[in-house]
Amino acid sequence: IGHGGGGRLSQQLISNLFLKYFGNPILNALEDAATVMLPQRKIAFTTDSYVVTPRFFPGGNIGKLAVCGTVNDLAMRGALPLYLSVGFIIEEGLSIVELEDIVRAMAEAASTAEVQIATGDTKVVGRGAADGIYINTAGIGIVDEKLNISAENAQPGDKVIISGTIGDHGMTILSLREGLSFKADLRSDCAPLNGLVKELLRFGNDIHVLRDPTRGGVASSLNEIAGSSNAGMLIDESSLPFKPQVKASCELLGLDPLHLANEGKFIAIVAASAADNILEVLHGHEYGKDAVIIGEVTDKTRRVALRTYIGSTRIIDIASGELLPRIC
Amino acid sequence: MDRLSNANSKDNLTRRIIETKGIVQGVGFRPFVFQIAKRYGLHGWVLNTSGGVLIEVEGAEESLHAFLDDLTMQLPPLAKIDTISVIEAEAAGYQDFKIRQSQAQPGKYVSISPDVGTCADCQRELMDSTDHRYGYPFINCTNCGPRFSIITDIPYDRQFTSMQRFQMCDTCSQEYTDPDDRRFHAQPNACAQCGPQLTFMGGTPLQVINGEAIKLTAQALQEGKILAIKGLGGFHLACSATDETTVAELRRRKHRYGKAMAVMMKDLEQAARYCELSATEEKLLVSPRRPIVILNQRQGTKIASSVTFGLPTLGVMLPYTPLHFLLLDSYREPLVMTSGNISEEPLVSSNEEAIVKLGVIADCFLMHNRDIVNKIDDSVTRIIAGREAVIRRARGYAPEPLLLPEQLPEILGCGPEQKNTFCLTRDYHAFVSQHIGDLDNLPTLEYYERMIDFYKHIFRINPRIVAHDLHPAYLSTHYAQSIGNAQLLGVQHHHAHIVSCMLENGVTDQVIGIAFDGTGYGTDGNLWGGEFLLADYRSFTRLGHFKYVRMPGGEKAIKEPYRMAYGYLYSLFGKDTRTFQKYLDTIEDEELLIMAQQMDKHINAPLTSSCARLFDAVSALINIARIVRYEGEAAVRLESIIDEGVIDFYDFDLQGYILDPAPLLKGVYNDLANNIVPSTIAAKFHNGLIKAISNVCRRISNHTGVKKVCLSGGVFQNAFLLKGLVKRLTKEGFSVFWQQKVPANDGGISLGQVMIAHYNLSR
């Protein structure tokens, strides 16, 4: 892709690429702003930017991530995602083939998630002004007004559920980015979770908290929830689900998988009475088949702790940026 | 008794108002005052306040002089006067000498005596079949017994202890109120009729109160059972120390692998049969503090090998409560007495908690109904370079304050992450807490917070200045940051180590500080631990250190020293590991490759200048500790195998003040290739270290003129290293100081923190 003087190149990209893959009646109109009808008054609205390196990885690429990430953020408030906006910042020199792969992955993810891309924008910037491609997405979804899913709602006694294996995305990206020679196959879990969440919504207010443990991993998310809810959590080490290759890679590097990012998992904090039924529903779904209860909410204020294999209780902290040992 | 004649006219009389501070409560101080007042025919009164002891005494001038002499010179064994003020006044006309009701004064505080091992008098009575308290496991007097562990508030009176629920019988209360009795105002005073009782649980019969409890316990131990025994500051897990199967079973049930366990011996004679004992060590073993003393085992004793896992040393303590005396009198053989806790947690201290938590470990329980208010571990000490060095400061030592060289405002030092203690200051006192433990354990963190609150309360300290470690991820740092309304100061870890050493040694001017330990957060964001500082109470300059090396895997490289060995070799030889493949051949190819990539790409491979990591690397290379099961294991093992006959040494490269161990590692590598035995390599390593350190010291001293050297950090718990270094530096004309009263390990950090905060924020 050359450095376009605005007009012609953008036009080409729009008609040859974006409309080809994203096309729908709202987008096709190519108005300055999309107008959409919302069936409900309460909406969820979010935005996120995606700058991942490398752009392509086993299990997805930056495009799929840009759709899934925003769809998931909406879903974590119990929303049904309806519309996305997409903004591209493309560095001059990105191959059109690569761009097409990215756009195709976005279209597929949007179709799986049943969301429409309602509006978009493209900018091409000079070499060095960006790193290949950056994508911003924003999303709108509708929320049942009776629902109250929020990080503030964890209650002592609640069960903590993780929807599947931990650390897959983070370890995949790290390994690829640094060119680590792991023998095992690593694969990102990048996936849209709104379908799975939709099925959980039948449990209504028994779902107290939903959160996708992306950057900072499960450890950060649990601590954020504990902080917002003013509650503690006790997690059972032996219940934590890991793919063996992720676990093994973490061990080789000395990293804690609880600090690694996930892109297709959520933490659900639910009323204890509904936990088993919720698990059953999760297990019936492709993205939730490995879901397990990993612990419970306690009244120990704001502390997240891990009950270890040998029965001691270790604090799970948010990883500080530099990962320096605290032990002697 | 009245050696001086009594003047009876009021005109000849004068009065003294005396205020004493220090350890003057719960140590028989008031009866002592009463007795000397009577001795000289003086009138007046004595009174415990929450600030100390207040005395008013009047009589003839000569008698008052004699009284004051005795007051300061003939103190009861456990008493200690830090300050005394004497004011003259006109006589008030007192008719007798009285011990008055204790008085609480808001804001005032008094030092609290640590718990004290059973005294000789009580030991005698305990074993005397004609004595009222014959065989009573809770006998005590003003010279001995529980103190800090049973106290809820000050002044130290029965109502503020867990003895409050026991109503004294006539015999006991008579002793308690008789100033001539050894049990006058002995707050935990009790006997079999009125005091705490024993319970034995487990086996058949299921439960026994008193009487047979000790006998059943001894019997269970004989049968190879594991027991949970409630002691002074918490529970112990006990079993025969000579039965390998039982000791191994205890380790398995407790998930405690590797780290040596302490043994309780019946008496000095028994200790001497199992261990070599110097006069200093004997004295320490029988001292009222009764710590665990690390001794050298004799060859070929019956002590089960699982007790120490092959270490030549053994942690030994003697009985320190009447319960222990009775138990050892009945069982008669060495007992493993290890902390009654779940791995890493604070001691279990209540009966209910014991049944829940220790139930999976212990077969039987020996418990009692005197509540432990403040958990406190056994202290651990070792004689190093001829002097006692405290390694874990707890029972018998805490909460005795350290005297400071100047008056400090109310400051809290939050301490480090591991082996945590905290420290609170007021006036000339630094109250260093008992050993708390590793804060990343949730119950330990809660215990830490509770103890800080408790110390603040009983010593009436409300700190507005809070010092913490520079490490951003220490939970003690987070604790400091969560305190509102206080001025915070982040203190560099190794600076705190050195100032801690200066303080306890009364050094006030600039020193060469050598801080060698595992890890501490440096001002450059790297992990320090082999530091040469030019330091005073206010600040430091980092003059020298070990050359940085990467730790492949961060914390993992600490737990798995073979990674550290790889880190060193990689930085020495690069990717071509073939030359030393032999020593790394148990590492999978994939791991070697990944470690190389971590080193190259700096993925979880932080830089360190730690001396402990060098110990780790050498221990791993000579295959005595490729993986460690507890902190410091590699260094402990390396020290334990030294062939003291070897005088040869390895070299370091010294560039400026930077010590590069490359020649040393090459030396180890060559010796390995030539099949030199590990004990020689260990000796050459230590000798090389001593030589290199003194070379750096000399260079710094030539440049700065400073001749005082302070040694601190966990590495200096190594007796061979410390002894050798002290000798060499002293010979070269340095004044050398090291830690004895507070641990050289991170248990001493909090003491250094408070003084540095004072010099930076409040002075």
Ligand SMILES: [Fe+3]
């Ligand atoms: Fe340290």
Ligand SMILES: [Mg+2]
């Ligand atoms: Mg997001």
Ligand SMILES: [Zn+2]
């Ligand atoms: Zn006594």
Ligand SMILES: [Zn+2]
């Ligand atoms: Zn009695």
